């Protein structure tokens with residue numbers, strides 16, 4: 001989902017709109033589409049993060065998981081990933097998730113996503 005109305009503070013067009021800042025409260029997870037990828041944004045310990053939306057263990061949508069502090073737990077087999085860097089904190093997953101730069105600006109959450117990259 002791409003959002004271009006309003007005053008996008010990010011001028012190089014490398015950021016996609018994820019959601020409004022007020023939608024994303026502590027511990028919330030919101031899914032957004034970026035090209036062929038599914039990305040989840042979350043707020044952990046006050047900061048916003050963006051991470052791959054599909055678990056690396058099997059195909060499970062992480063938006064249905066739980067974010068507790070910086071630990072994102074998969075809803076299927078309960079692997080735990082650090083939302084800050086994608087690393088695996090607890091199995092059964094053993095492959096980290098890709099993370100993306102997320103920023104808050106102009107009342108919205110934006111994710112840096114290289115199209116076609």
Ligand code: FES
Pocket residue numbers: 055056057058059060074075076077078079091092093
């Ligand atoms: S699908 Fe996520 S831990 Fe198995």
